[in-house]
Amino acid sequence: MDFDLPADDDPRRTEVRAWLAEHPSPTGRDLAEAGYVAPHWPRPYGLDADPITQIVIDDELARAGVVRPSNPIGVGWAGPTILHAGTEEQKARYLPPLLSGEEVWCQLFSEPGAGSDLASLSTRAERDGDEWIVNGQKIWTSLGHQATFGILIARTDPAAPKHQGISYFVCPMDLPGIEVRPIIEMTGGHTFNEVFFTDVRLPAGSLVGDEHRGWTLAKVTLGNERVSLSSGGALWGRGPVAEDLLDVVRAAGGTSDRVLRQELARLHIESEILRLIRLRTVTAAIKGEPPGPEASIRKVLADEHGQRIMGLAKDLSGPGGMLADRGPLGSDPALWHYGFLFSPALTVGGGTGEVQRNIISERVLGLPHDPDV
Secondary structure: OOOOOOOOOOHHHHHHHHHHHHOOOOOHHHHHHHOOOOOOOOOOOOOOOOHHHHHHHHHHHHHOOOOOOOOHHHHHHHHHHHHHHOOHHHHHHHHHHHHHOOOOEEEEOOEOOEOOOHHHOOOEEEEEOOEEEEEEEEOOOOOOOOOOEEEEEEEOOOOOOOOOOEEEEEEEOOOOOEEEEEEOOOOOOOOEEEEEEEEEEEEHHHEEOOOOEHHHHHHHHHHHHHHHHOOOEOEOEEOOOHHHHHHHHHHOOOOOOHHHHHHHHHHHHHHHHHHHHHHHHHHHHHOOOOOOOHHHHHHHHHHHHHHHHHHHHHHHOHHHHHOOOOOHHHOOHHHHHHHHHHHHHOOOOOOOHHHHHHHHHHHOOOOOOOOOO
């Protein structure tokens, strides 16, 4: 890490404060039009903000208690890909309501037979005049039941090698022939879905980028996904963090159990390592350097760290940890119980830990690829 944060009277801070004074309770649209939802995006959708300015904006919004619109797949994955390869018409149509949270997005990538090996997908899109006819199935589609649009990859040239002949589309989720079925989790909640396409007709203008070149764009999306999933709270950017659990223990007077103290210290150390890796990425961006392998490395560490946080929260609950209405040392039971049940998904979503380790070993450590069988 090699940077200093601006002082309290820095003009970049005072500018945000002045705007907040005029907009004490900003809507999602207010924040989007001001460029504060994704300030690093180019104008007119963002502010072309450098990393330090982004941090300043984050600080000032947090200080004012302002929360950005919730549209994680739209802002984190779909938006950057449309910015990268979309037409000006596509950007103007999709990005403003995406940023404001008025149109929620989902990701239509994984399939029952193509999860970690995503390029083996079998969903087909066949050209028919000014339309594409889509048939196939997607699974583990987060927010599919709430989304207005989805980013869809489908095979458009079945004769091509598996990493070729794939195209990238924007898919309205209300088209005839789309069926969304919920996948109820062991949390009792419903985040994921399976989505079926039966002769779904997409307009030709739904294609993003070049026909048959969608795998390149899918990698752009996946790169942003791994950054997004390894940020913020322990549950893919949501929920509690290690310090929240440590605060619970401190509030209860600490612990004299040596093993428990060691586990708590481990969580604190891991949390600091993850924070420093993020700051290293910020430093690289400030210097104009590519961030390197930090995204995949941080995701591997963050997923397993999140599982340890939730597991230790249950341990701290003692025998009451077997119950849904008991939290560690009198804290919010629903928060920790949900997190414990959800946390096994962390090392699967966004690329399994095993796949991430293969990426790191081959692209960072220079180890050979697995032999062809």
